[in-house]
Amino acid sequence: MREILRTNDMVLVSAVGALLDGANIKHVLLDGNMSVLEGSAGAIPRRMLVSDDDDAAARQLLTEAGLGHELRDAR
Template identity: 70%
Template structure:
């Protein structure tokens, strides 16, 4: 799995997951249940991950949608 985005912005998480869903790119959003533990303060960022095989397509999709500035470094 490769990390695409790490953010505290739940609207951004929702927008990106909707884009990935529409492109049929399987993804995981990690740490979203941590908000219950942290008290919903938004301190812990959520991470959006895609399978290694979908990494390039997902990154291109997000760049085309104007989210290039949100992408994590592709290591």
């Protein structure tokens, strides 16, 4: 799994999730429960991961959607 996004912006998380769903790219959102427990003060960003095989396609999709600046560095 590769992290493609880390943010406290729930609107962005929702938008990226919808884009990935629309392209049939499976993804996992981590730290969502921790963010709720800490009171949504923004101390714990949510992380979105995709499979290694879908990493390039997910990055291309988000770049084409104008969200390339939100992507985490590819490692």
